[in-house]
Structures are given as structure tokens and as C-alpha cells.
Amino acid sequence: MKKFMLLLLFCHVASPVLHSMKYFYTASSQVPNFPEFVEVGLVDDVQTVHYDSNTQRLVPKQDWMEKVTADDAGYWDSETQRCQNDQQVFKANIDIVKKRFNQTGGVHIVQRMYGCEWDDLTGVTNGYEQHGYDGEDFLVFDLKTKTWIAPTPQAVITKHKWDRNTGQNEYLYNYYTQECIDWLKKYVGYGRSTLLRKELPSVSLLQKTPSSPVTCHASGFYPNKIMLFWRRDGEELLEDVDHGEILHNHDGTFQKSVDLDVSSVKPGDWGRYSCVFQLAGDEKDIVTKLDPKVIKTNWGKTEIKRDGDSPSGFPTGGVVGAVVGLLVLVAICIAGVIFWKKRNNGFEKANTSDGSASSDAGSAS
Incomplete structure (x- = not known):
């Protein structure tokens, strides 16, 4: 169960x-x-x-x-x-x-x-x-x-x-x-x-240290019927990846991350990898290649800056949104x-109306 x-x-x-x-x-x-x-x-x-x-x-x-x-x-x-x-x-x-x-x-x-x-x-x-x-x-x-x-x-x-x-x-x-x-x-x-609107996310690649997994972070999408995954040579990777949960942002959109363990990936092979975001009902995927030049880090190799990014290059907007969203959650x-x-804890059932299924079972004692 x-x-x-x-x-x-x-x-x-x-x-x-x-x-x-x-x-x-x-x-x-x-x-x-x-x-x-x-x-x-x-x-x-x-x-x-x-x-x-x-x-x-x-x-x-x-x-x-x-x-x-x-x-x-x-x-x-x-x-x-x-x-x-x-x-x-x-x-x-x-x-x-x-x-x-x-x-x-x-x-x-x-x-x-x-x-x-x-x-x-x-x-x-x-x-x-x-x-x-x-x-x-x-x-x-x-x-x-x-x-x-x-x-x-x-x-x-x-x-x-x-x-x-x-x-x-x-x-x-x-x-x-x-x-x-x-x-x-x-x-x-x-x-x-x-409820039927569609919003595409911004997608970023993040890495804490040179030996850390590379995180593909998508934030700002709606609805939450999505797929976010890493692939190599066009095939989805099922190993060396760690999927995070879908989280709420403060504006009603969602965010999700998926990590890729690059410890065994040779530098010359990085170009074979990419992160793919798919939104249900949208035919066009968002594909982000694994490129060291676009990875945001907190160890001094930030190549991309956006409004709201922290000095380290990590986007704070999504994190703040997640925190606010988690407070809601x-x-x-x-x-x-x-x-x-x-x-319905086997006691007395609560009533149900429009969205509530009526429960008049009486005391569970």
C-alpha cells in the first residue's frame, strides 16, 4: 500500500x-x-x-x-x-x-x-x-x-x-x-x-565543485507534467543520474533538478551528454549540452550570469522560490x-460536500 x-x-x-x-x-x-x-x-x-x-x-x-x-x-x-x-x-x-x-x-x-x-x-x-x-x-x-x-x-x-x-x-x-x-x-x-496554460522553464547547469555531479536545473515550468533527464549519444541515461523532486515556486510554477555523476566521464566525452526537458503536449524539447563553459559554479568558473544570480553564479531566484513554495507545502x-x-481515521467520518466525500460512519470506538 x-x-x-x-x-x-x-x-x-x-x-x-x-x-x-x-x-x-x-x-x-x-x-x-x-x-x-x-x-x-x-x-x-x-x-x-x-x-x-x-x-x-x-x-x-x-x-x-x-x-x-x-x-x-x-x-x-x-x-x-x-x-x-x-x-x-x-x-x-x-x-x-x-x-x-x-x-x-x-x-x-x-x-x-x-x-x-x-x-x-x-x-x-x-x-x-x-x-x-x-x-x-x-x-x-x-x-x-x-x-x-x-x-x-x-x-x-x-x-x-x-x-x-x-x-x-x-x-x-x-x-x-x-x-x-x-x-x-x-x-x-x-x-x-x-490550469491549462503552458510555461517553459529556464534551464541551467550547476556544479558545486570540480568533482561534484553536474545538476541540470529547470525552473519556471507549468504544468508539472514534465520529464527532465540526461542522455548520452541521444539515449536516455538510467545510471549515474539522481532525480530530484518537483518543487513549487512562489509564483505557482514548478522546478526540478536531475544530477549527473561526471566522475567517470572523460573530458573529451562531455560533448556526448545533454540534459533534456520535455513538457507534456509540447513537441519541442529544451536541450542543454554538457559544456564546461556554461556550467555555473561556486568555485570561480562562472561563465553565465543572469539577473538574480548570486555572486557564485548559482541562481538564487529558483532557490528562493523553492523555499517559499516549500513553506506552502x-x-x-x-x-x-x-x-x-x-x-478517515477509523473514527467518525467527516462530512463531504462538493469536493469532500461525506463520511457519516460514526465513532470508531
Whole structure:
């Protein structure tokens, strides 16, 4: 069973026509300087809504999300009320799960992640709901059998309880196969100009020391359905390369790096290597040859300077963007990575409306 973090890491390899809507709930106890409860919604990996126990209000994170009031004038009020109810449910759920694991104090996190996907080319759809506790799987909804999977013995009590609630499970099935897809299509329509845009990155070659790997760094691209890889003599390299994660920039674009170990590459062979950036749906690749003259270093051999570059030649703009983006992800990862397991911790299920799959299973105790 894949962890939520893995879902986040691999979501970027999806088809270029694969749209997604994801919701993450995170309830925590004794986490310093972090809200006790957070809800975050994303469409095509773009954050659309946010709620936390400090503000007590669900708010749009994209201008185009305001369009939802054209169909439902009271949308933000009703959704805020739902979030406030969820907050109480998940607060109680932490106490229930702690007892299951014979725990008392300390830092603990309950998570729920759910959502759906829609391929606008083939029409194929998929849905999922998962719950976790302290970074481990707790419960997963099996869409095919309409039953719950308990990866840990402490979740078996809740699994049996929820399995008996066939009406609720039937509702979840219908939600993930129909209602969730309808909302996803609506949101994609609202944000079409943003979600379907394409932006190409700037690509730089970086190296810390003469013996360090050469990093191919692409920043400023959108969407995150991309491939970035090294090739030799026109063939993709699978060895001596290290792929980094796709990270958020502060402006909503993305960045990614891939390292090439050049320790065994002869100086005369450098010209055989190149870094290739491919954006889904764009026929033209961005190819950057491995040339010592264009590598930015911090050891005095900077050949290329750009606005925003540091004195060492390393671009600071992308790094700053990554830091800002990561701060957002701490709310989407502490409220998102954390989320993976947060999906329905076998206690009482939180409600679901537009993007939220309703869960009225009752207490897990």
C-alpha cells in the first residue's frame, strides 16, 4: 500500500490530460506553531481552498474559485460550517486512535486524503480515500468492493464498523465515480486559463565543485507534467543520474533538478551528454549540452550570469522560490503529507460536500 507521500511524489508522471481533485485533512496534537486542524483542496495540484482552526474560515486560494458562488451563493458559508464540524470530528478521532495505540501525550497526527481523477481524452475516471495516523496507513477505501482495508491491527475495529455501514459505502462509491468527477470538471472549467496554460522553464547547469555531479536545473515550468533527464549519444541515461523532486515556486510554477555523476566521464566525452526537458503536449524539447563553459559554479568558473544570480553564479531566484513554495507545502504537506493518512481515521467520518466525500460512519470506538 503506497503512502500518501509517494502519491505526492509520483503525481507528476500522470498523463497530460489527466485532471485531479484532491482534499487533505490534518488534525494534530501538540505540534508547535501549527493549527490543530487544516483542510486543503487542490485541483490539478494547484491549491484552491484552505481552512484551519486558527482562522475558522474556508477561503478560496485562486481568483477563479469565486465563480462557484454563481451556482451557490452560500457556498463559502456552508463549506465553512462543514469544515468547522470536521474539525470537531477529527479532534475527537485523535483521542480515539491514541487509545488504540496505548498512547497518551506527545505529537500525533491524524490524516485523511481523498479525491478523484478524470482523463479528459479517454473519459476514464478513478477515485480514492485513505486515512492515516502518525505517517502510517490506517484505513483505505476499496472502490471495487465498497469495503475498507485495515493495514494495521488497530484499525480493524473501525474497518468492521464501517463495512457494516453499507449505505455510507454505497454513497462513497457514487461520490467518487460521479459527484466528485462532476465537481472536478466544473473546477477545471472555472480555472481553464490557469490550469491549462503552458510555461517553459529556464534551464541551467550547476556544479558545486570540480568533482561534484553536474545538476541540470529547470525552473519556471507549468504544468508539472514534465520529464527532465540526461542522455548520452541521444539515449536516455538510467545510471549515474539522481532525480530530484518537483518543487513549487512562489509564483505557482514548478522546478526540478536531475544530477549527473561526471566522475567517470572523460573530458573529451562531455560533448556526448545533454540534459533534456520535455513538457507534456509540447513537441519541442529544451536541450542543454554538457559544456564546461556554461556550467555555473561556486568555485570561480562562472561563465553565465543572469539577473538574480548570486555572486557564485548559482541562481538564487529558483532557490528562493523553492523555499517559499516549500513553506506552502509545509501547510500542504504537514497538511498534506501529513494528509496522506488523514483520510478517515477509523473514527467518525467527516462530512463531504462538493469536493469532500461525506463520511457519516460514526465513532470508531
